[in-house]
Amino acid sequence: MSYQAEISRRNPTAILFLIDQSASMGRVCPDGLTLAHVLADAVNRLIGEAVLKCSKDDGVRDYFFVGVITYSGQEASDALSHVPGDDLLKPISLLADHPLRLEERTKLVVDGAGGVIERKIKFPVWVAPAAAGETPMCHAFRLAYQTMGLWVLDHPTSFPPTVIHVTDGEPTDGDPRELALMLQQLATDDGNLLLYNLHVRCDVEAGILFPATLDELPDHQSAQLLFEMSSRLPELIVQAARAEFPDRTIVDGARAYGYNAPLVEAIKFLNVGTLPFNLGR
Amino acid sequence: MRFARTLRLTVPKSSRAPGEANEDALAHVIRRRYAVFATADGASQTIFAATWAKFLVAALCAVDFERIRAAADEQIAWDAFLRGPVQQAAEQFRRHLPPHLPWYVELSLERGVAATLLVVIVLRRERLLVALAIGDCCLAVWSESNGHVHRFPYEAVDSLPRRPWAVVFRLDRADADVPTPCILRCPFALDRDMPAGQSSGRLFLALMTDALAEWFLRAYAAGERPHEELARLRRRTFARWVSRQRAAGQLRDDDTTLLLARVSWDKVGP
Numbered sequence: 001m002s003y004q005a006e007i008s009r010r011n012p013t014a015i016l017f018l019i020d021q022s023a024s025m026g027r028v029c030p031d032g033l034t035l036a037h038v039l040a041d042a043v044n045r046l047i048g049e050a051v052l053k054c055s056k057d058d059g060v061r062d063y064f065f066v067g068v069i070t071y072s073g074q075e076a077s078d079a080l081s082h083v084p085g086d087d088l089l090k091p092i093s094l095l096a097d098h099p100l101r102l103e104e105r106t107k108l109v110v111d112g113a114g115g116v117i118e119r120k121i122k123f124p125v126w127v128a129p130a131a132a133g134e135t136p137m138c139h140a141f142r143l144a145y146q147t148m149g150l151w152v153l154d155h156p157t158s159f160p161p162t163v164i165h166v167t168d169g170e171p172t173d174g175d176p177r178e179l180a181l182m183l184q185q186l187a188t189d190d191g192n193l194l195l196y197n198l199h200v201r202c203d204v205e206a207g208i209l210f211p212a213t214l215d216e217l218p219d220h221q222s223a224q225l226l227f228e229m230s231s232r233l234p235e236l237i238v239q240a241a242r243a244e245f246p247d248r249t250i251v252d253g254a255r256a257y258g259y260n261a262p263l264v265e266a267i268k269f270l271n272v273g274t275l276p277f278n279l280g281r
Numbered sequence: 282m283r284f285a286r287t288l289r290l291t292v293p294k295s296s297r298a299p300g301e302a303n304e305d306a307l308a309h310v311i312r313r314r315y316a317v318f319a320t321a322d323g324a325s326q327t328i329f330a331a332t333w334a335k336f337l338v339a340a341l342c343a344v345d346f347e348r349i350r351a352a353a354d355e356q357i358a359w360d361a362f363l364r365g366p367v368q369q370a371a372e373q374f375r376r377h378l379p380p381h382l383p384w385y386v387e388l389s390l391e392r393g394v395a396a397t398l399l400v401v402i403v404l405r406r407e408r409l410l411v412a413l414a415i416g417d418c419c420l421a422v423w424s425e426s427n428g429h430v431h432r433f434p435y436e437a438v439d440s441l442p443r444r445p446w447a448v449v450f451r452l453d454r455a456d457a458d459v460p461t462p463c464i465l466r467c468p469f470a471l472d473r474d475m476p477a478g479q480s481s482g483r484l485f486l487a488l489m490t491d492a493l494a495e496w497f498l499r500a501y502a503a504g505e506r507p508h509e510e511l512a513r514l515r516r517r518t519f520a521r522w523v524s525r526q527r528a529a530g531q532l533r534d535d536d537t538t539l540l541l542a543r544v545s546w547d548k549v550g551p
Binding site: 008048051052053055056057058060096097099102119121122124 | 296301302326328329330331332383384385386387388389391392453
């Protein structure tokens with residue numbers, strides 16, 4: 001049985017985000033934030049939640065290795081280069097101690113007397129939003145392949161690593177399909193790497209999530225490209241996706257793919273992709 | 282002679298690394314006029330849960346007798362009674378925290394540190410047993426005179442909650458959250474078939490954290506006599522017994538804690 005390995009300090013798993021930061025990600029969404037900003041917030045929140053889940057009495061336990069590759073202009077780069085360590089995937093304890101900054105944000109909470117009050121909360125930021133230049137997706141996938149190839153060699157018994165790619169556009173540096181398939185072929189004893197592709201928009205009402213066949217997608221080259229680049233979901237993740245999207249029909253054999261996803265769905269899609277963050281012990 | 286005797290047994294879950302805290306806590310105090318027995322089970326998904334559980338049981342065992350008697354006399358409600366020591370535990374826990382906390386510790390503590398709780402108070406002269414439970418720590422009470430076992434707050438394994446209530450400390454709130462407890466209030470003679478007016482005997486209490494409670498209730502429902510098995514346990518055999526039950530798939534691999542108490546009331550008049 002695949003995707004059963006316990007995630008522990010001895011047997012950690014890895015999650016790598018690939019984030020498109022090309023110029024189009026600067027599109028302003030109806031709530032006034034750019035796509036780049038909303039996605040950076042979502043990734044920062046997910047990393048922050050993972051840190052909290054790993055926080056125990058004796059410190060932050062390294063159940064996870066996390067990396068973020070951003071791509072724009074002509075290159076792909078390590079968005080966590082401010083965190084110590086040579087590797088692109090960093091143990092979560094290092095992330096805990098080295099956010100880029102701690103922002104103070106305001107949250108509305110119930111005041112216990114029938115009303116709500118504003119409360120300041122600390123919001124750690126590792127990934128800063130940015131949007132400029134072209135979409136060198138192949139560069140990003142090449143870097144991801146190199147990174148994950150080494151990681152699976154070092155962690156042969158771990159829960160398979162996850163790569164979550166978020167974009168709003170099409171590659172400007174070639175066809176990343178081959179690289180994506182190579183990435184999916186990487187494996188631990190517990191199964192193949194899971195590659196998610198999320199195509200986001202902020203001007204749509206509902207997207208196509210976790211399709212099982214090409215027929216479910218519009219006859220559009222970029223929609224089909226990302227479909228082919230996406231892993232088939234294992235049963236464990238199909239169940240998590242059904243729980244996150246109870247109103248959707250997600251069939252066995254669905255792909256780890258969201259097309260034209262509006263922001264709310266995109267964030268929920270990311271929750272599914274980062275399911276391993278909930279499995280650490 | 283003490284009117285109550287105890288045996289406290291605990292084994293951490295097998296996957297716990299050496300030096301890692303067992304998140305179950307137990308404590309008791311036996312005085313001339315009363316005894317208090319307490320167990321708490323820190324929620325492992327929350328930070329410093331073991332410490333919170335320890336502070337809770339310690340505060341409950343330090344409660345002033347006058348306050349216990351006031352509750353027994355119904356001058357204060359039992360849920361109000363419980364809030365006093367819990368707030369005291371919260372203050373001690375807050376003082377125990379280092380002055381400068383990393384952001385993730387602070388956020389974790391703001392989200393809450395949770396523990397389930399079971400406290401049993403025995404009043405000797407009043408011949409009263411009161412148990413207060415928040416969450417899925419369970420109590421079994423039986424006497425030596427018959428086989429009926431009183432189970433509290435859950436009588437059957439199916440009733441055990443998936444998400445039990447808990448006493449929660451939050452860093453950014455002055456008071457801890459204390460859900461309304463389940464309350465068992467009964468005279469010593471719990472046994473349905475004990476002759477009325479009988480004035481002597483012994484009660485056995487088993488306070489169990491959730492994994493053991495689950496084992497107990499399942500075995501009881503199957504017609505076994507798990508209370509007798511618990512009563513036979515000794516300090517030197519407990520770890521081996523737990524390992525055997527786990528290996529047989531009968532006991533969930535979780536921190537496993539048992540506080541066995543024997544209460545005698547044959548020397549005291551009404």
